Each structure stands twice: as C-alpha cells, then as structure tokens.
Amino acid sequence: MTKLEKLVLVTVLILIALIPASGSRFYVFLVTDILIFAIFALSLNLMLGYTGLISFGHAAYFGIGVYTCALLIKKAGLDFLITLFAAGVFGAASAFVIGLFCVRLTKIYFAMLTLAFSQIVWAIAFKWNTLTGGDNGIIGIDFPPYLDSKVKFFYFVLFIFALAVIVLRKIVNSPFGRILVTIRENPERTEFIGINVKLFQLLAFVISGFFAAIAGGMFCMFNHSAFPDYLYWPISAEVLIMTLLGGKYNFFGPVIGAASLLYLRMLSTSYTEYWSLILGIILCLLLFFFPHGIAGFVQDRFYRWKTTK
C-alpha cells in the first residue's frame, strides 16, 4: 500500500466514524448496512477478482453466519462476540467441505455446484422448522448490553470492517495472494510451475467463507432476526453485482459497489417500488458500458489523464 493510499483510507475511515456526530439516524443505519455488505462483497472478491472463481452461491456462507449467530444466541444463550467468532469458524468449515467438491470443477460447472450447495443450505433453513423456524425465521435477537445502541453497533461494525480490510489487504499482497492472481490468469501454467492449484483455490474459498459468515453474523444482529430469504440465491446474485459494479480488479471495488448499490436502493425506494427494474437497468449499463466497474472506470480515466499530461 502506498503512503497516499494509506492516507486516503485513514481519512475515509475517520469521516465514516464522524457520521453519528451528524445526529442522522438514517445515515447511521444506511452506513452500517453498507459496511456489512462491503465485508461480504470483499470476501466474494477474494474468489472472483483475485482467484478467478465464480461463486454463484455465496449467500450460503453469509446465511450460515446469520443462522449460527441467531441459533447460538437464541438456543444456547451465548454472548454475541463468541457467536460471531463461531459464525466465522462455521462459515470457513462449511466452505472447506463444500469447496472440496467445488474446486474439482471449472468455470460454469463450478458456478453451478456452488449454486446447488447454497440452495441446499437455503432448503435446510427454509424447511427445518423445529430448528430454524422455517419461513417464520428467528426473531427478537437483541443487542448485547455492551452494544446497546445503534450508534455503538455502528462503531463495532466499522471496527470489524477496518480489521477485515487490513487482514484481506495483507492476504492479497502476500506471496499467497500473488499465487491466487497467478491462478486467475492461467491455472494450467500455474500447475506447471509446481503449485497445487486446487489447494490454493480451496484456501481462498475457506478464507472467503470465513469473512462472508462474519458479515452474516453482523447482519443477523443488525436486523435482530434470521430469515431464509437472507440466503436465497438472489442474494448471491446481488453481492456479485455489487462486486462487479465497484470493480473486481480493484481491492476497494467491492466496497464502492456495496456503497453505491445500497445508497441507490435507499434513494429509489422513496420514489418507486420497482427497485428490481432499476437494478436490472444499472446492471445492463454496467455490462455494456463499464465492464470493469466504477473503480476500473476511474482508474482508466486517471491513467489516461496522467499520460496525456
């Protein structure tokens, strides 16, 4: 990370931290939502942008995080922080088991298998009434005493977000991260230079599952509830769109994508009930005109401006 980037990051984090001072409950709510989905999208991008694996079932790990937190708090009466950690571990463990099967396949078949597994997780949450409450979900999950207000929870999410950014940033800039990029660029050649491609893909899958589940655990507390809808396949599609909207070849792309998409949704719901239509049109514009997302577009413009000067 260059000095300039560090400076920008710290400034942005400080600016976000100042939001509650404005007294706007609306923005505290919106930014908490954005930060949670930003972690989710960052976790997906470790697979999508860095390793080149299209996961079409990432809602599964997010949802596993949601339900781990909800069940451990409601049924076992555990503390939120412990359940959040447990959510991460469960997410990573299930990503490991599912990943073992998925990494054997490539491209479209990989995407299909991740989708199939996520649908199984969804079906379990939806149908196992005695445990998960089925369609009625689990409700009434209260803030723990030390996070007893929306503002305190906001700072907690911001702290976890900063932590996730630092850790993921370290991962992608490490030799391990470089190998992931090599795999994305050309799996066959990576295999030829003696790297166990499947193993590294699986590791990326597991790390990604961990962070997705952490995001899910916080989303559960944010909504005070768990519903099967949180892990239905359109959520997987939505987080993919966020990542692409921001730009998958930029580390902060998914964060920008999550922020833009959720902000637009908030904005649109006050004018129209047809959010799907708007999202569909945004997606079309993105695919046809800005294939590298917002971050890619800005980078490209910046580069051109620099070279012409």
Next chain:
Amino acid sequence: MTFDFSFIAIQVLNGLTNAMFIFLIASGLSIIFGVQGILNFAHGSFYMLGAYMTFQFVSIFTDSPHQFWWAITFAPVAVALFGGIIERLLFRRLYGQEELTQLLFTYALVLILSDLVRIVWGIEQHSVSRPAVLRGAVDIFGQYFPKYNVFIIILGPCIAFLFWFFLLRTRWGRMIRAAAQDRETLGALGVNVNRLFTIVFIIGSWLAALGGALVAPATSIRPGMDIEVIINAFIVVVIGGLGSFWGTFLGSLIVGIVYSLGIIVAPRLSIVFIYVIMILILIIRPWGLLGRPLTLER
C-alpha cells in the same frame, strides 16, 4: 405413513405432469446452452411471460369458445418474437465475452422482466380456466385425477418427439446440432451462424413460453414464478446433461417423480432430495447422465 397403492400411483402421475412442464422449460434452456454456450437465467422469465400472455389472450378472445386454444397458440409466439428481439439487439453484443458477463446480463433481464410484469399485470394472482373438454377428472384406481393433467402427460412426449424429429431430420435441426458441436467450422462452411443463434433463441423462448402457457390453467399466475422455476430447470439440465436432448427429458422425469414421491417419504425434505441428486451428478459426472464431457474450451 401408509403405502396406499392408488395414492402412490396418483403421486407418480402428478410427478409426470410436473415433469412435462419442467421438460418444456428445460429443453429450451438446454438447446440455448448447447448452441450459444449461455446459461440463460431469463429463461424462467420467458416462462412467466408465457403464462401472463396466455392470461391476456384468454381475455382478448373471451367471446370465442376456443379461447384457451387460441391463447396457447398466440402467447408462445408473442414471447418467442420478444426473445428474438432481445437476442438481436442485446445478447448479440455479449457473444465472446466472459461467461460471468453473459450470466449477469441474463440476470439483469430477470430483474427487469419481473418488475415489468408487476407494472403491467399488477401483483395480484391471475388464473386461466381450463378448456371445456378438459374439465373434470378421470377415475384412476379409485382416485380422481384431473383430465387436464392427463392431457399434459400425453402432450409432453408428443412435443418431445416432434422436437427430436425436428433436430434429427430437418435442415435447421441439423445446423443446430452442428452448431452445438463446433460453431466456427459451421461458420466456415458458409452457414450464417448469427441468424442460427437468433433462431435457436426464438425456439428456446417459444418452448419456455409454451410451458408457461400450458401451466397457466394448472396453477395461479403470479410474480415470482420465474425465480421458482428457473432453479428446477437448471437442476434438470445438470442432471440430464447440458445440451443433451434426451438427457433433459430424463432429467425432467427424475426431478418430477423424485419430488412427488419424496413428498410421501418426507414432506419437508423432498426439495432437498433433488438438490442432493444434482450435487451427486455434478461430482460424479459433471457433464450429466446423457451428456458428453467437454473436450474443447467453450
């Protein structure tokens, strides 16, 4: 739990009926994948449009005694034309791009069409009544079974055979099969591959819409039916083999029957059985029961 024979027979017949609906949708999905290499999420939306258009045409031909038959003739054609226009204007620009781009474009269509349907027809449920000939039920081992379902069970295989005959014996059918094998060589032989793609997309949309038109009297027409059906269609083509015609038929039978028999064994888990079958197939034979392994990069 009782293993009443007539009850099981009825469940099998119900499964067969569902299998035929799924087959119509999945066969279109499969042929589009086979030729264009696109996994079309919007296929479920064309099915939904087919059902809504049937509702619309039934209300247009409300004076005719044959309103249902007119509707199931015209509705799929209208949707197929719409599919052709989409392919010509939008899809065409995405050929040769990343798979993810194509996949997400079809998802964008899902989003747009789901809201357009809400805007045009509202969020309430609609229904289409069965044609007079097919009202009532037949007696099967002492249980009542709707005549309309019998009609579907007979019609499904007929359409399958006609379609198979088309693929096997006609000029366009041969070209479609050739395109599924090797698009570039076909183009080099002087076939207008772009036009072929449009035609395949029209046929695929027509099949999906026909499925929607035929399902209209058997269910309620409502927003959200697109998302429910597309996953089932995916499962069918994965089980049967992406791009394999009879594989799709076999996959539909498996999904339809496993689902309706699964309900007898474990009512809550019957949906899980199907996902488990799909996962087993993807792990053991990723190219499906009757498909061929991919040798070339698509």
